[in-house]
Amino acid sequence: MAAIQKIRSHGTILMIILGGALLLFIVSSVITNFNIFSNANEVGSVNGKSLDAQTYQRRVEILSEELKTRNTMQSGKETALSDQEMSTVRNYVWQEFSTSQVIKKEAGKAGLSVSDEELDDVLRTGQAQCIQLFWPLVAQFGLGDQYNFQALKQFIGEKDKNMQQIAQSGNADAMNKYAMAIEAWDLVEKDFLPNEILLQKLNTLMSMSVVSDPISAKYDAARLSDAIDAQIVAIPASTIDDAKIQVSEAELQAAYDELKEMFYQNDETRDVKIIDVNVVPSPQDMASLKKDMEGSAQQLATATDINNVIGTASTIQYTNMPLTKAFFQSEVPDVAQRLDSGATGSVVAPYISKERDGSDVYTTFKVVAKEELPDSILYSVIVPRGKDLDSQKKSADSIYKAIAGGADWAALSKKYNQQGAKSDSIWMTSKMYERFGMSAEEVKINTTLNTTPAGEFTKIEGDGGDMIVKILDRKAMQTKYNVAIYRRNVEFSDKTSDTEQSKLNEFLAKNQSIDAIVKNAPKSGYKVQDYDALSKSGVVNLVAGIGNARDVATWIFDDAEAGEVSKVYEVGSKNDHLVLAMVTGVNKKGYLPIDNPGVRKQLTAYVKQQKKVQQLAKNYGKMSFEQASAVAGAVTDTIANVNAFAIYQGGVMAQKVGTPEVKLAAAICKTAVSKTAVVEGTGALYFVKVLTKKTTKHTDAFAQLIGANIAQSMLVGGQQGGSPLLTALIEKTKMDNNLYKFF
Structure with a gap:
C-alpha cells in the first residue's frame, strides 16, 4: 500500500x-x-x-x-x-x-x-x-x-x-x-x-x-470432442449470371422482415455519394522529372563537389563517409540491392521505386567509394576543459604532444577526469551514428574513429573544441559504402493540380443536381461511390482513407441537407485528392425503411444469392459427389478438424469459395464417415463427403465444464476477443x- x-x-x-x-x-x-x-x-x-x-x-x-x-x-x-x-x-x-x-x-x-x-x-x-x-x-x-x-x-x-x-x-x-x-x-x-x-x-x-444443464453439456462435450476431416465440392453462386435472376417486391419484403434488425441504427445517418479524384503526375510532369534526374545523374558522374549536385532538391542528404550495407537496407532497400552491381565511381541510372508508404520516388546514385572498415570500435577519449575555445584547443594540443612524447594515457586521462582504462572505454557500433545528412564535423569525427588503426591515437579538431582519441580495438571488418543519393518524390505539379480542379469545377457547373452528376460522371471519367447509411463513426473511416478530409465530413453531417451538393474540396495528406460530396438522404434513428437505396441494394443481393443457390440445387442437387465435381465452375477443397464448436464460431469456410457457412459446419458434424450430404449454403451449393471422424470420450464433469465454457464464451467472449455482452451494452449506451x- x-x-x-x-x-x-x-x-x-x-x-x-x-x-x-x-x-x-x-x-x-x-x-x-x-x-x-x-x-x-x-x-x-x-x-x-x-x-x-x-x-x-x-x-x-x-x-x-x-x-x-x-x-x-x-x-x-x-x-x-x-x-x-x-x-x-x-x-x-x-x-x-x-x-x-x-x-x-x-x-x-x-x-x-x-x-x-x-x-x-x-x-x-x-x-x-x-x-x-x-x-x-x-x-x-x-x-x-x-x-x-x-x-x-x-x-x-x-x-x-x-x-x-x-x-x-x-x-x-x-x-x-x-x-x-x-x-x-x-x-x-x-x-x-x-x-x-x-x-x-x-x-x-x-x-x-452462467450454468449449463447436464444433458446439453454432455451432448456438447461429445460433439466438441470430434475431429472431422471432410472433402468438399462447391458450385459457387457466382457461376450464375446476376442478370438472369429477377427479384419481386414480395421477395424483397419477405427478406426485409427476416433481416429487419440488421437495419436498425442507433444514430442518425446520411446517404452519401462521393467523387474522389486522385491527382497524379501528368506526362509533362514525368518528362520534366525525368529530365532533371538524367541531368543530375550526369552531374554525379563528373562532379568534384557532390553536395552541389545533391543540393536541397534531393529528399536524401549526402553523408560523405562509408556506411554499412545494413544501414542502406534499413533506410533505402532499393539502393541496397543495387550497391554491388557497379564499380566504385559508377552511377546507377535513374529508376522509379516505392517508399514504404506506397508513394513513388525517382532515384539515381553514385558509389563514391567502398572501404573495409570495422562495425565496432573500442576507444577512449580525452576532452580537456578550457575557459574559452582558444584555451581549450591549446590544452588539447598540449596533451596530444605529451602523449606523442611518451606520456602515459591512463595517467593523463585520470588527471583530466576522463575515461582511460580499457574496462572504462567506449564501444561504438555503426548503428549508433549512421544517418543521412551528417554535418561535416560529424563526418570528421566518425571517419577518424573508423580509420585510425588499433593502438594508435589522434587529435580531432572541431568547431566547438578539440579531443584526443585512442583506438583500443576494432572488430567485425566489413565493406562499407560511401554513396551519394539523389532522390525526388514523384509528384504532380501545381499546373496539373489546377487543371484537374478546373475540370471538376467545370463538370460541377454543368451538372448541378445529384441526378445529373450521377448520370454524366462516367462520360467525364469520374466514378461515383455510394456510402449508404453513413454514420459519424463510418465517416471517420472515410476521412482516414482519403486523408486530411475533415472538412468534407463536417459538411456532410453539420451543413448539408438532403439533395445538396458540396463544393470541390482539395484534401489528402499531400493535397492529392479532389472530393465532391452529395447527400442524397438523411436517415433518422431507428429502422431504415425498405425503400432506402442502401437497404434495397442489400436485400436485392441477398435474395439473388438465395435464388442462385436454389437454382443450383434444382439443377445439380441430385447428383453424386463425383458427378458434382465435374460441373463447370465447381471447386474442390478439404476442411480438417471440424467439430461442433465451428457452429458457434460462425461456420467453416471452403477457401476457394470464401464464405463462412454455418449450415456446412452442421452438415459435416452430423454426416457419418464415408457418407455424403448436399447443403444449400450462403455462397454455394456444397457436396460433402466425410473422410474421417475421431472422437475422444470425456467424463460427465468434464462435459459440464465444456458446456459452461460454451455458454460463457457466447456471453463474454474470450480474453482477447470481442465481448458480445460489452458490444450489446455499448449499442444501448447514449453517445x-x-x-x-x-x-
Missing part, C-alpha cells in the same frame, strides 16, 4: 489498453495539426460524460509517442508515423474513452470497484496488458526491457531531479519525452489500469452466473460522437 501511495504522490506514467473486449491498437507520434480546437470543445460524450478536445489531444500525443518509441526500439531508428497509424491513434482514443465509460457504469451497478491493494498487486507484478504494452515509454530512460517495479518507483521518485537536469541541458525534445512518460503512467494508474481490472471483474461475474471533426 505504501508503494502505491508513494507512486501516486509523485506523478504519472504509461497508457493502458483495456483487456478482454477492447481492440488493441499500438499507436504513435505527436499531432501537429489541431487548429480545430478553436472551433470545437468536445470530441463526444458517453452517458453524459464528455471528452474535451484538450484531453483528447493530449492522449493522442501520449499514445503516439508510445508507438514512436516502440518503433524506434525495434528498428533502431526514429521515424514518423504514417497517416494510417495516426488515424488508428485518434480512433483508439475515442474507442477507449467510450468503452471505459460503459464499463464504469455497469461495474458500478454491480457494486464492483478496484481497491488500492489490487492496484498495488498489479503494479508489483506487472501482469496487465497496459503495463507490458507501454513499458517502452519509460524503458527508454534506462529502466530495462523487462518490467521492473523497483526501477519504476525510482524513476517516479526522482522525476523532479531528473527533469531539472534535463531542463539544464537545454534538450527540449528529451524534456518532452520524459514529461510525457511521467504523465502517461499517471493515466495508467488513475484511469486505464482500474478500467482494465474492472472489465476483468465484470467478465468474471458474468461468467460465473454523442463528434470524432469526425478531429481527423
Whole structure:
C-alpha cells in the first residue's frame, strides 16, 4: 500500500489498453495539426460524460509517442508515423474513452470497484496488458526491457531531479519525452489500469452466473470432442449470371422482415455519394522529372563537389563517409540491392521505386567509394576543459604532444577526469551514428574513429573544441559504402493540380443536381461511390482513407441537407485528392425503411444469392459427389478438424469459395464417415463427403465444464476477443460522437 501511495504522490506514467473486449491498437507520434480546437470543445460524450478536445489531444500525443518509441526500439531508428497509424491513434482514443465509460457504469451497478491493494498487486507484478504494452515509454530512460517495479518507483521518485537536469541541458525534445512518460503512467494508474481490472471483474461475474444443464453439456462435450476431416465440392453462386435472376417486391419484403434488425441504427445517418479524384503526375510532369534526374545523374558522374549536385532538391542528404550495407537496407532497400552491381565511381541510372508508404520516388546514385572498415570500435577519449575555445584547443594540443612524447594515457586521462582504462572505454557500433545528412564535423569525427588503426591515437579538431582519441580495438571488418543519393518524390505539379480542379469545377457547373452528376460522371471519367447509411463513426473511416478530409465530413453531417451538393474540396495528406460530396438522404434513428437505396441494394443481393443457390440445387442437387465435381465452375477443397464448436464460431469456410457457412459446419458434424450430404449454403451449393471422424470420450464433469465454457464464451467472449455482452451494452449506451471533426 505504501508503494502505491508513494507512486501516486509523485506523478504519472504509461497508457493502458483495456483487456478482454477492447481492440488493441499500438499507436504513435505527436499531432501537429489541431487548429480545430478553436472551433470545437468536445470530441463526444458517453452517458453524459464528455471528452474535451484538450484531453483528447493530449492522449493522442501520449499514445503516439508510445508507438514512436516502440518503433524506434525495434528498428533502431526514429521515424514518423504514417497517416494510417495516426488515424488508428485518434480512433483508439475515442474507442477507449467510450468503452471505459460503459464499463464504469455497469461495474458500478454491480457494486464492483478496484481497491488500492489490487492496484498495488498489479503494479508489483506487472501482469496487465497496459503495463507490458507501454513499458517502452519509460524503458527508454534506462529502466530495462523487462518490467521492473523497483526501477519504476525510482524513476517516479526522482522525476523532479531528473527533469531539472534535463531542463539544464537545454534538450527540449528529451524534456518532452520524459514529461510525457511521467504523465502517461499517471493515466495508467488513475484511469486505464482500474478500467482494465474492472472489465476483468465484470467478465468474471458474468461468467460465473452462467450454468449449463447436464444433458446439453454432455451432448456438447461429445460433439466438441470430434475431429472431422471432410472433402468438399462447391458450385459457387457466382457461376450464375446476376442478370438472369429477377427479384419481386414480395421477395424483397419477405427478406426485409427476416433481416429487419440488421437495419436498425442507433444514430442518425446520411446517404452519401462521393467523387474522389486522385491527382497524379501528368506526362509533362514525368518528362520534366525525368529530365532533371538524367541531368543530375550526369552531374554525379563528373562532379568534384557532390553536395552541389545533391543540393536541397534531393529528399536524401549526402553523408560523405562509408556506411554499412545494413544501414542502406534499413533506410533505402532499393539502393541496397543495387550497391554491388557497379564499380566504385559508377552511377546507377535513374529508376522509379516505392517508399514504404506506397508513394513513388525517382532515384539515381553514385558509389563514391567502398572501404573495409570495422562495425565496432573500442576507444577512449580525452576532452580537456578550457575557459574559452582558444584555451581549450591549446590544452588539447598540449596533451596530444605529451602523449606523442611518451606520456602515459591512463595517467593523463585520470588527471583530466576522463575515461582511460580499457574496462572504462567506449564501444561504438555503426548503428549508433549512421544517418543521412551528417554535418561535416560529424563526418570528421566518425571517419577518424573508423580509420585510425588499433593502438594508435589522434587529435580531432572541431568547431566547438578539440579531443584526443585512442583506438583500443576494432572488430567485425566489413565493406562499407560511401554513396551519394539523389532522390525526388514523384509528384504532380501545381499546373496539373489546377487543371484537374478546373475540370471538376467545370463538370460541377454543368451538372448541378445529384441526378445529373450521377448520370454524366462516367462520360467525364469520374466514378461515383455510394456510402449508404453513413454514420459519424463510418465517416471517420472515410476521412482516414482519403486523408486530411475533415472538412468534407463536417459538411456532410453539420451543413448539408438532403439533395445538396458540396463544393470541390482539395484534401489528402499531400493535397492529392479532389472530393465532391452529395447527400442524397438523411436517415433518422431507428429502422431504415425498405425503400432506402442502401437497404434495397442489400436485400436485392441477398435474395439473388438465395435464388442462385436454389437454382443450383434444382439443377445439380441430385447428383453424386463425383458427378458434382465435374460441373463447370465447381471447386474442390478439404476442411480438417471440424467439430461442433465451428457452429458457434460462425461456420467453416471452403477457401476457394470464401464464405463462412454455418449450415456446412452442421452438415459435416452430423454426416457419418464415408457418407455424403448436399447443403444449400450462403455462397454455394456444397457436396460433402466425410473422410474421417475421431472422437475422444470425456467424463460427465468434464462435459459440464465444456458446456459452461460454451455458454460463457457466447456471453463474454474470450480474453482477447470481442465481448458480445460489452458490444450489446455499448449499442444501448447514449453517445454523442463528434470524432469526425478531429481527423
